[in-house]
Amino acid sequence: MSIYAGKNFKGYLDQAGTGPKRHARRPAGLVDNRAQSTVQRQQQALASSSPGVQEAVQLRSSASVTPASQSASQVVQRVVDPYKPGRALQSNYKVMRHMSPQQMKYIQGLHEEAKHYSSDEAVKLAQGTTSANKFEWDVDNNLGSYQSPHADIQSILNSYGHPTTDVVKVYDDLANRIKFDVGSGGKGKLQQGTASDLHLLFDAAAPLHFATNKTLGNLWQDNLDGYGGKKTGSGLYSVLRSEITKDFKAEDVGHATLNDVLKSVSGKPPELHHLEYKSLFPQHAHKANNLMLTERSDSESRSGMGQHELMHWVASGANPNKFKVLLPQYQEEYEKWVKKTTGGGL
Helix, strand or coil, rough: CCCCCCCCCCCHHHHHHCCCCCCCCCCCCCCCCCCHHHHHHHHHHCCCCCHHHHHHHHHHHHHCCCCCHHCCCCCCCCCCCCCCCCCCHHHHHHHHCCCCHHHHHHHHHHHCCCCCCCCCHHHHHHHHHHHCCCCCCCCCHHHHEEECCCHHHHHHHHHHCCEEEHHHCCCCHHHHHHHHHHCCCCCCCCCCHHHHHHHHHHCCCCCHHHCCCCHHHHHHHHHHHHHHHCCCHHHHHHHHHHHHHHHHHHHHCCCCCCHHHHHCCCCCCEEECCCCCCCCCCCHHHCHHEEEEECCCHHHHHHHHCCHHHHHHHCCCHHHHHHHHHHHHHHHHHHHHHHHHHHHCC
């Protein structure tokens, strides 16, 4: 007889509109909407009622269409013949400095329009319509173009995937700043700006974190409540990891399961990343407050670091042995964030 009780969900999925009982095949909840995704994101941004966005809309509608030479500040967009959309604007123009990846993408969109925007205009537009958290996961894949009626599932699809080059640079910069702060002996204190950015990094993980994505957290807790064995720590985590895979396989996305869609990004199953490493803190291995869903790179040498590798890179302070090194300064800030966010600890 199995030591796993096989307990059904407590009804929270149906009540929240997130699907039927545990591990049952769920009806298709996602529709491939790739062709409309870009237009929809632009409409959603402009539809916001915040003062900043209203101002941005007004500015964009009245933006100058005069030639570039008539602009008072550096021109962001140029029309050349033959014009090649998607040129390296992000690295070649000063306007991109200090912008988040989302803001950079927005400005790149301005570059591909017929109007001319000065750098001041472009920055104002970007800041009025996009998030200010530079650590948010901007990804290369198109999972976010699928539409799910379940907000928590949609947030996973929007944030899960292989990070863009711009995101990698932001995370790499923080990792090296941590390395500088702690020093060669590893005993230094993090500067206030570094610690604040770490908290922004943790905030950016919210859609993929088991403590802040309610569906992920509820699935995990339901599986934990349904376990009737005696395993603890890493052993218990292994049992629960198998169960959450079943949950992902039960979430039908039309032509495939959620598990299949997540795996399709890099060819590897989604990784449950331990913010405090399982190898170092096995007693925390099974706790939802310590878990984040991340994409694993298919090959660091070929594709660069994925979400999982980047999280280790930051936590280790840019240490080549990143999977085994966890800085206590990072751990301290993470535990502060957990307490601030959830009211509890590990």
